[in-house]
Amino acid sequence: MSTSTSTTTSTIVEAKVIVSSPGRNYVTLKITTSDGVTGIGDATLNGRELSVASYLEDHVCPLLIGKDPAAIERIWQYLYKGAYWRRGPVTMTAIAAVDVALWDIKGKVAGLPVYQLLGGAAREGVTVYGHASGNDIPQLLDDVAKFRDRGFRAVRAQAAVPGVAKVYGMRKGDGNTYEPADGELPSEECWDTGKYLDWVPRKMAAVRERFGYDFHLLHDVHHRLTPIEAAHLGKSLEPFRMFWIEDPTPAEDQEAFRLIRQHTTTPLAVGEIFNSIWDCQHLITERLIDYIRTSVSHAGGISHLRKIFSLAELYGIRSGSHGAGDLSPVSFAAALHVDLSVQNFGMQEYMEHLPPYQEVFTTSWTFEDGLMHPGDAPGIGVEFDEEAAARFPYERKYLPVNTLADGSVHDW
Numbered sequence: 001m002s003t004s005t006s007t008t009t010s011t012i013v014e015a016k017v018i019v020s021s022p023g024r025n026y027v028t029l030k031i032t033t034s035d036g037v038t039g040i041g042d043a044t045l046n047g048r049e050l051s052v053a054s055y056l057e058d059h060v061c062p063l064l065i066g067k068d069p070a071a072i073e074r075i076w077q078y079l080y081k082g083a084y085w086r087r088g089p090v091t092m093t094a095i096a097a098v099d100v101a102l103w104d105i106k107g108k109v110a111g112l113p114v115y116q117l118l119g120g121a122a123r124e125g126v127t128v129y130g131h132a133s134g135n136d137i138p139q140l141l142d143d144v145a146k147f148r149d150r151g152f153r154a155v156r157a158q159a160a161v162p163g164v165a166k167v168y169g170m171r172k173g174d175g176n177t178y179e180p181a182d183g184e185l186p187s188e189e190c191w192d193t194g195k196y197l198d199w200v201p202r203k204m205a206a207v208r209e210r211f212g213y214d215f216h217l218l219h220d221v222h223h224r225l226t227p228i229e230a231a232h233l234g235k236s237l238e239p240f241r242m243f244w245i246e247d248p249t250p251a252e253d254q255e256a257f258r259l260i261r262q263h264t265t266t267p268l269a270v271g272e273i274f275n276s277i278w279d280c281q282h283l284i285t286e287r288l289i290d291y292i293r294t295s296v297s298h299a300g301g302i303s304h305l306r307k308i309f310s311l312a313e314l315y316g317i318r319s320g321s322h323g324a325g326d327l328s329p330v331s332f333a334a335a336l337h338v339d340l341s342v343q344n345f346g347m348q349e350y351m352e353h354l355p356p357y358q359e360v361f362t363t364s365w366t367f368e369d370g371l372m373h374p375g376d377a378p379g380i381g382v383e384f385d386e387e388a389a390a391r392f393p394y395e396r397k398y399l400p401v402n403t404l405a406d407g408s409v410h411d412w
């Protein structure tokens with residue numbers, strides 16, 4: 001690209017991909033400019049990390065050299081339209097990493113935190129929800145209590161389903177993580193919709209009975225129900241005034257949400273596996289959902305996420321960015337900058353990262369009284385220690401695979 005799009009003379013001189021596993025696998029892109037400014041982006045795609053690393057190293061990094069780092073939108077379009085092959089998790093995660101690294105650079109050059117470049121703070125802080133879980137109701141209630149004692153204003157409640165051996169959302173071992181699997185190959189889980197549908201309302205009733213209604217209660221269905229089953233669940237949870245139920249049904253079929261909507265007033269959230277605005281166009285413009293959960297790292301970076309949230313704002317739909325631990329501290333911080341600056345912010349997921357991530361990523365965000373703030377360091381506000389990252393080599397890991405009792409594969 002020879003077109004000069006800004007008055008600066010700075011160019012990109014290096015784009016480097018670092019794969020490391022400080023607590024879990026993370027793929028980090030580091031871009032350096034001719035002025036010696038560096039920016040980082042998160043290119044982690046859980047269970048498929050090396051595909052994005054290769055897409056970047058083999059196909060994207062060579063294209064960046066010599067380009068103007070200030071021309072974020074043009075570079076975004078060059079990587080999206082210029083590839084001819086568009087969308088998909090690998091492509092869009094790679095583009096997201098470039099986008100966030102360039103916003104980081106822009107902030108550092110301007111001496112401003114990224115949220116200031118996005119229009120400034122629209123609120124004092126970002127409401128986050130924590131992940132409570134338990135092997136039975138008393139354990140779940142103890143865990144919810146811990147989050148409330150720490151000041152969380154919103155808690156997601158997941159619990160083991162009696163009669164189902166392993167369930168999404170349960171912590172294990174040191175209590176810190178439930179994904180990905182331990183082994184070098186995927187673990188298998190066996191799902192039972194009937195048992196789950198009977199159990200969830202009992203669990204939520206217990207939570208509301210013990211703690212009342214002065215905090216937000218959330219639940220992740222993790223794509224496991226058919227639309228009519230999801231409608232049944234939404235209806236059965238209405239007395240517990242859920243903040244949302246998440247991913248009630250697989251969302252490849254956007255139209256499916258119309259059916260759920262017709263049957264329940266429980267708010268619906270979806271989008272963590274979406275990669276672009278086209279994945280949620282009808283969900284938003286036909287008001288089939290209440291919260292759009294697309295993430296910085298899997299939906300094309302800060303630039304594209306802002307477009308999705310702006311579209312949603314027109315239809316009264318609020319943001320609810322995915323913030324699981326497999327999104328590195330870089331994309332979590334980037335999400336906080338977006339959350340703070342958009343008008344239609346709803347809720348941010350906060351699944352704390354596993355130690356020893358702090359040896360590699362130094363963050364400047366804060367948590368106080370249930371609200372988070374990205375901090376005022378120039379750029380994204382996360383420093384990446386490449387030498388430390390080298391001490392934690394990549395380990396192949398997969399997400400679990402779900403089956404039904406007859407052995408057929410079900411959504412995990």
Ligand code: CS2
Binds near residue numbers: 349351
């Ligand atoms: C999840 C994730 O946080 C969530 O809401 O659904 O834990 C999801 O399973 C992982 O991000 C997959 O990598």
Ligand code: MG
Binds near residue numbers: 220222246247272
């Ligand atoms: Mg989820």
